[in-house]
Amino acid sequence: MDAPAPAPRFAVLGPVRAWRGPAELSLGGPQQRALLAVLLLGRGRAMPVEALVDALWGDLPPARAVGTVRTYASRLRRVLETDRARPEVLVPAGNGYALRTAPGMLDAEVFEARAAEAGRARAAGDPARARELLVQALDLWEGAPLPGLPGPYARAHRDRLAERRLAVLQARLETDLELGRHADVVAELTVLCAEHPLREPLRGLLMLALYRCGRQAEALEVYAAARRTLAGELGADLGTGLRDLQERILRNDPSLAAPVPAHPPVSGASGTATERERPASLPAGLADFTGRAPLVDRMTGWLTRRDGTAPVVVTVSGAAGVGKTALAVHVAHAVRAAYPDGQLAIDLLGTGERPLPPAAALGEFLRALGVPGPSVPEGEDERAALFRTLLADRRVLLLLDDARDAAQIRPLLPGTAGCAVLVTSRARPAGPPGARRIDLDVLDPVEAIDLFAAIAGPRAAAERRAVVDVVALCGFLPLAVRIAATRLAARPGWPVRALAARLADGGRRLAELRIGGLAVETAFQPGYDRLEAGTARAFRLLAVPEIGDLSPPAAAALLGTSRAEAGHVLESLVDLGLLDSPSPERYRYHELLRLFARQVPEPPGERGERADALRRLLRFALGAQLEVLRVVRPGAPVPVAGPGEAGGLEFSSAGEAREWTYRELPGSLAVIRQAARLEAGGDADREAGGDAGGEASGNGGALGEAADLLIALDPLLDDGYRWDEARPAARAVLDEAVRRGDPRSEARARYVLGRILTHTGRPDEARTHAERAAGLCRETGDRPLLAVALDLLAHLAFHERDLRSAIAHTERAITLSREFGDRAGEAERTGDLAYAYVEAGEAARAVPAAERSRDLARLAGHGAGEAYALCTLGIALRETGRFEEAMARFDDGLAICWSQGLRARESSILLRIAETRLLRGHPREALTAAGKSLAIGCEIGDDRRRGRALVVLGRIREALGDPEGARRLRREALELFTGLGAVEAEEARRLLDGPPDLGPDGFTASP
Template sequence: MGHRVRDEFPDGQLFVDLGGMSDRPREPGDVLAELLRSLGVIDAAVPGETGERAALLRSRLAQRRFLVVLDDAAAGAQVRPLLPGTGGSAVLVSSRRRLPGLPARHCALGVMRREEARELLGAIVGPDRLRAEGAEADRVLAGCGSLPLAVRIAGSRLANRPGWTVGTLADFLHDERGRLDQLQTGELEVRASAELSYRHLSVPAATAFRVFGQLPDEPMPGWLVAAATGAADETADGLETLLDEHLVEVVGTDGLGVRRYRMHDLLRCYARELAENDGEEVTMRRRVQVVDALTALARCANASMPTRFLGVLGAPVPHTDATAAVAPAVRARPVEWFESERRVLVAAVEWALRLGSVSRAADLAIELASFFDMRGYYGDWLRTHRLVLDAMPAPSGARAAALLRNLGQLHLYQDRYDEALAAFDTSRALFTQVGHRYGEAVAAVGAGSVYRVLDDLDAALTAFEEGLDGFGTVGDRHGQAVAHNAIASVWLERRDPEAAAPWLTGALELSRGVGDRHREAQVRRRFAVLNELRGEPGCAREELEHALGIFDELGDAHCAAYVQQSIGELCLRQGNAGEASVLLADALNVQRQLGDRRAEARVACLLGEVHRATGRKQSARRYFHRSASTWRRLEARDQAESVDAQLRSLR
């Protein structure tokens, strides 16, 4: 910057290293003496007092235009006596710390943009070498985190080793544990640069710094850092210090309005090295505290979710100081909290397993299923549950039973019916072994849902009735509402609306009684089927619109897509092909994103029927082909043959 503006300061530039990060930062009086000598003041004429020296400096610069560069400032108090008064001179101050007390324009310097980093690397190693190994150069820059010092060191190492390929250095940098060893050459060293800042930190700030090296590589809320340290108030002060020292940065706020902090990858490597010196016992304690904090808040969130999850969740636990501060916000906005912490929560399940605490991993995974169900995060759902179950020597106890029930539900959503039924049956048997009647009932209803999809309606009805009996035994009215609705679905499949009606009425009353709007919407979907069977399509449409409004309000995209599909089908049967096409196309997109292949195949077939009815045969063929191929992948030959027959009718 000084070189760019030097023409604006014809009298020259003055440069001083203030030694802010050294063990003994320079005193302002000594720096003033140096500046005065640079301006031609002889030693004998330099005043003895700092204030007098500052006054003489301002006088000497008053009628001149100098650029004063003060590098590596320790604090505002060190810089303030060195500032010129009025006149044409300017000061450029660099510091690793924030200096809010200075009357200056503050400019935070982050890492370089990728293009700038490539340009710097190319200037050192040569543009031809960079072009020849462009992809590997990007890997090197990723390992350097686009930090100027790291890029400069990487470029120097490559320039001094013509026998290395760029890929060789990229491979060395890939391993985080050895990365800092690779980023040193001569007197330049990333580790030493980080150490300059770290050694001046207070104890709380240094502890918080090391904790970042032990947390997942995600933007972190301050309360989670506090949970790891076990000292909420001290950690809050420590984080502010890390911000002032530019050792972490705020990268935004989450859905609860809480600030998220991130540490640069290379600083995190250094923090991990330092944390290893804290000892295994301290490391284990911090990680356990993080997992326990996340589990406690997940249970807090589940207790306030807008939908009641049909699963077995853990009981609330007392909060620590770190979690107590954020718990009210979690209760007020549980879905937003789950969304903000989703990646951290998934990483924490794996973390608990690496700690050897399968029970903690299971407890956390079980709490995540309700959110994954609502938002359709099926990949996270499958991964967390499968990892924990695989870590168990043999499935046993209530935890394994709850995980298997949740996994059965996921398999059902994704049309893996044999796996779903096996999971539900095993879950039910495990719940029976431990005398968990509610868990038995939940697993029975899950199995009944599989039987209904497979068109084994007798088995479905038996399972649903057994579930109803179990819910009645434990007095769970929400479960009773679910079972009533499920039994009604069997009668609707048998096209007997009068037999279904009392079960639906009971389900609606129970849902309203427990304040479960999500279940109410599910019941209204079934009422729509009942009304259409009675020959009342207008009433059916009203029920579906009511259900869609509830699902949209609750943010349940999966269930909303099913309702859109139902409205589209109703429109198609009533001859309204235009509206049916729009609704079904939207539903198809959502089902594809969620991985619900059975729903995708059905909706694609319906869209084929819509386009055939409106004379658009080419579009109809495309949708029919898509439907038939999806059914074949599901090994549903009867459905595939039915769609093939519709394809043949277009020829």
């Protein structure tokens, strides 16, 4: 039996993050993470949806705030739950949600527990144990809390959590003084007093630490500075605590004497610092350095804390242009006071053709430390030994910029704890084992806007929307933002929107991002030039598809290699800072790096390799989706021309296959859009990012395969409710098919587009496409596609209450399905026929049709079709008065839904259960089932299902004696249906005015 999945672990003491085991979970955008933060800080309390709306938006919620909150919650549940059918972490609670964390799984709770235990240790007279616990508590922090999260709740708790951290930090400093560590805390207290000038207790601790170090005059100057600051800021005098401390310092009060230190202070063995060379070779910081506050806090904390026997090493890695050096230099200047014996900085030239050898770097360091040139040893080992000896009793900060790898850094590390090392590198990892690591990402949007405004000047404030566009087009990359802002500043006659328009053209964006000797391309080029031929080819080809991220199987298809080889090259590019891996088995480019990779010229003899790579990816996506359908709809023919190339991809269950489709869907749809425009030769091959080349496959070439992939995805779009995502892909195939005169591809695109328009509330347009698709199928003899097109026409007729036409279309579709052996399709269409009989008042005739649908689906191994048939059978049995049998069939259908992840069908069956319980006089039980149906509708973003659930909930509320609640729910349903342009809107309007007898749900919707 499989071990249970580990409980998720959460962090709010810094960026909001979550892990399951060692794997970090992807939590979505800022608003979604803000919702998670609200629930986490609620500590398991039920939070009504209205309270969550207030927390996220305050007095200015968007028009559909409640629905948005439910959508965010459903997305988070997908990430956090291992069993989405039975949520245990993010659970419904009344009209809202609660988030249940396992003990010790939220860093804020652990932080408070350790702080409380430290308080008890201090009270018991054990300051050493108290300090240990306080250090453990503070080590949980990863910078400023909740950075970048919007909303009043996040703002309030950001301040509260920051205040708690400062209070615990103050307690740790107090225990340091109790333990005689006054010399170690002076630098840290100096920085804290500068950051919090009105916090008198910190001033008092600094005064006491300085006094105990024999620096009485400096302690009194801290008092004087505090008094000036308070008078200037508040017009007030200092409190009695500081005044009393000043008086005691003036009279050398014996009670202020230091206790016996817990460890000997760091001291020199060969003269004081003033008698030796004190290098200060840090480069100047940027005057307009902007953002990164959480990282600056975290790094400053690491570099000013001296625990242990080894030097602190902090590595900053990331892509070119992300601001590694700027951050490292800024932090180095911020902690200079903690390293009074000097600061050494050197450029290791790691991205160039000739990195600086460690021996050469050591020679420069030794001379900076006062070793005469002739006395510098020749060998690297001897230089490293002398370097460590000179630093053994000193507190020196080293900045090693642009390191190639850990081997280049290792000889340059000091040997004792008094020193610290800051390393920047594009490589991951760059430092030794035990190093503190910062994997630097781009700026968050607010920081990028602030940086742009700081450089560009007042125009930024006047054209805020255009500034947002510019920094987004720069990918929030600091170098790109800096160049764009500098260009604008040098062109005082340009509005910001003019720059945004120039950057919007992806083909010229990199050319726009250069000024003087500064260019994004120039920053990227050395990293590419270092690549071996095979890795360079991979870097070019992996950038071909216009998709957010790649899996190793997709990469293998692009490269034409095995999955193992593709995985190796992907990881190599991540280590070199040329790709990101946001989660296991997912890889992506920064957008500007993607543009660079797409514009790198193809080597001689490899013309057309990008177009060939895109075709390989298209054939892989088609083959993989056909493999999905083989598992989900076994035996059902799919109207495609070729099998594709699945690359050995296999699925062990229908649920696993569906999950693969939904995970890869954005990439599959993007490949369809891109491949639809990829012609055999000619300029259209620039869609692949390079020159034309290669040959088209049969059946319309790439366009035909793109149309086939669209058809192969179609059966899974319904249950995942991903219609809006699919629309651009269907439109791209249709436009190209019409332009080229390709009736086969046109029919497929029109059918899928008709399905999309049906489900998004545009039935008239849907009918036009469905009729044209059916006509094209008749012209070309395409019977498999004609069957599904007739099924779509039946669906449209059914919703218009034209039951005669619906039944006629369905019967013709059943005949076609039977003729070409599509048992799964025949099962589905027989289920449609059964439901049409129910709506026509012929429930007795519907029962055997639904039973035949169930049996056909079971024989075909078509779980989704069987669940649909069972739902229809339950409705037919209910209408004939066989309630117990109906409920049993509904339960059978639910079991299939749970096993295969059929969320949309589960919602439908739950709603039918609610109707049945209401008819039987059990409104409380009906309320539970309808509520679950509504929650699923919200989760999958299906507004039509949500509307239907709201109508049933309205009838239940009416039965429970709550007419006002019923009216409110019906009004909300009407708003949803009206927004969709759905036929249910008119019936919902009649329900509000006084419902006619329309059955338990007031609608005649498909099951």
